[in-house]
Amino acid sequence: MEKLLIEGGRPLEGTVQISGAKNSAVALIPAAILADSPVTIDNLPDISDVETLAQLLEEIGGRTELNGDTLVVHPEGMFAMPLPNGRVKKLRASYYMMGAMLGKFKKAVIGLPGGCNLGPRPIDQHVKGFEALGATVTNEQGAIYLQADELIGARIYLDVVSVGATINIMLAAVLAKGRTVIENAAKEPEIIDVATLLSNMGARIKGAGTNVIRIDGVESLHGCRHSIIPDRIEAGTFMIIASAVGNSVLIDNVIPDHVESLSAKLREMGVTVEEADDQIYIRGGELRSVDVKTLVYPGFPTDLQQPFTSFLTKADGSSMVTDTIYNARFKHIDELRRMGANIKVEGRSALINGGTRLQGAKVKASDLRAGAALVVAGLMADGVTEITGVEHIDRGYGQLEEKLIGLGAMIWREKLSEKEVAELENA
Numbered sequence: 468m469e470k471l472l473i474e475g476g477r478p479l480e481g482t483v484q485i486s487g488a489k490n491s492a493v494a495l496i497p498a499a500i501l502a503d504s505p506v507t508i509d510n511l512p513d514i515s516d517v518e519t520l521a522q523l524l525e526e527i528g529g530r531t532e533l534n535g536d537t538l539v540v541h542p543e544g545m546f547a548m549p550l551p552n553g554r555v556k557k558l559r560a561s562y563y564m565m566g567a568m569l570g571k572f573k574k575a576v577i578g579l580p581g582g583c584n585l586g587p588r589p590i591d592q593h594v595k596g597f598e599a600l601g602a603t604v605t606n607e608q609g610a611i612y613l614q615a616d617e618l619i620g621a622r623i624y625l626d627v628v629s630v631g632a633t634i635n636i637m638l639a640a641v642l643a644k645g646r647t648v649i650e651n652a653a654k655e656p657e658i659i660d661v662a663t664l665l666s667n668m669g670a671r672i673k674g675a676g677t678n679v680i681r682i683d684g685v686e687s688l689h690g691c692r693h694s695i696i697p698d699r700i701e702a703g704t705f706m707i708i709a710s711a712v713g714n715s716v717l718i719d720n721v722i723p724d725h726v727e728s729l730s731a732k733l734r735e736m737g738v739t740v741e742e743a744d745d746q747i748y749i750r751g752g753e754l755r756s757v758d759v760k761t762l763v764y765p766g767f768p769t770d771l772q773q774p775f776t777s778f779l780t781k782a783d784g785s786s787m788v789t790d791t792i793y794n795a796r797f798k799h800i801d802e803l804r805r806m807g808a809n810i811k812v813e814g815r816s817a818l819i820n821g822g823t824r825l826q827g828a829k830v831k832a833s834d835l836r837a838g839a840a841l842v843v844a845g846l847m848a849d850g851v852t853e854i855t856g857v858e859h860i861d862r863g864y865g866q867l868e869e870k871l872i873g874l875g876a877m878i879w880r881e882k883l884s885e886k887e888v889a890e891l892e893n894a
């Protein structure tokens with residue numbers, strides 16, 4: 468086990484390169500199961516979720532070759548091997564093994580997914596979609612059993628706008644007979660990315676990126692080559708860092724449209740945000756407090772709520788952050804308080820009394836973006852911040868230290884002593 472150490476208070480400058488999107492990568496890798504020949508995925512982020520999914524594909528008899536940021540998936544030898552436990556619990560996106568294996572083999576046994584603990588994260592809309600396509604779905608002792616004689620296209624209205632359910636139903640429907648219509652679909656850019664890969668494999672999909680997606684099932688899908696879109700959440704995290712401690716920072720390999728809700732908030736606070744084709748330039752300034760509410764895309768992303776909250780401790784005045792997607796995504800707040808932040812949580816909102824100079828402390832990342840929030844806080848704070856729970860951060864940020872050191876930050880990793888491991892386990 469490891470910890471991250473940050474000596475804060477250093478102004479950052481330079482250029483940071485954004486990697487491929489985690490939330491695309493984790494759907495594209497399972498999508499490759501649906502093909503009959505090799506699928507090559509380029510621009511993969513160097514994160515543990517990618518590694519775990521590649522291992523899951525090997526567990527079901529596939530072969531994978533990871534070379535730098537390119538993964539080649541050979542789906543030819545795959546079969547409907549049950550995946551009840553173990554690796555599926557390490558990440559949320561193992562739920563995409565359900566849609567992909569159901570679509571390809573018409574059966575699957577997959578353990579309930581893990582991922583960030585943000586309060587309840589049901590998968591009822593995924594199940595509703597699979598059942599509408601003709602599958603029988605049961606939940607036995609923590610694993611989901613899916614089985615269908617054949618899958619037949621259906622009209623599915625999602626009661627909740629869900630990224631995971633939208634993609635999972637697309638994965639199950641591309642090889643079904645006839646037409647599937649997903650209504651009230653999620654519109655995140657990652658959904659378009661998955662639809663692009665599937666279309667390049669021979670699928671017939673229209674409307675990805677709008678709230679109605681139409682899929683006409685095909686007999687089989689073939690391999691192809693696909694490059695992942697830039698990670699808008701990693702880009703957003705670096706935009707927040709640049710606004711908090713940057714002299715002037717260039718974010719390279721970003722689609723400015725994908726982070727428009729954040730750019731608008733930063734400008735409202737007094738930050739200079741200039742956009743070019745695939746770059747964003749950030750320069751901090753005098754900060755004003757703002758209120759922000761997370762919403763589905765193109766609204767302000769819940770995945771940036773936690774790092775943005777850390778940043779707001781610096782702005783004079785009170786700011787209110789409301790998370791309408793996850794009502795318990797506030798586990799970072801106690802840790803920020805240890806660093807001197809003045810924040811109250813009321814229901815789904817956090818009220819930040821800003822203008823605070825944070826102090827380095829020993830803190831623990833409870834989930835991926837809580838970890839990002841603590842990194843932002845550590846970079847702003849006086850003194851040294853020690854962050855445990857680094858395995859959560861490694862699920863979603865590749866080469867984090869290298870990228871920050873490239874901008875002039877003092878950040879390094881150390882192994883935890885036996886005493887520290889024992890303390891963490893007993894906490």
Ligand SMILES: CC(=O)N[C@H]1[C@@H](OP(=O)(O)OP(=O)(O)OC[C@H]2O[C@@H](n3ccc(=O)[nH]c3=O)[C@H](O)[C@@H]2O)O[C@H](CO)[C@@H](O)[C@@H]1O
Nearest residue numbers: 490560587588589590591592593627628629630631632792
């Ligand atoms: C791997 C991945 O892509 N993860 C992202 C995905 O998670 P994930 O796909 O899990 O999130 P969803 O979009 O499904 O969840 C949105 C909301 O719908 C609810 N819900 C969802 C499904 C369901 O069957 N029933 C239900 O009630 C959830 O509890 C949540 O309140 O989108 C989230 C919202 O943008 C992001 O925070 C995650 O980073």
Ligand SMILES: C=C(OP(=O)(O)O)C(=O)O
Nearest residue numbers: 559560582583770835836
């Ligand atoms: C919540 C997140 O991830 P996951 O859905 O994979 O747990 C995230 O990326 O912020």
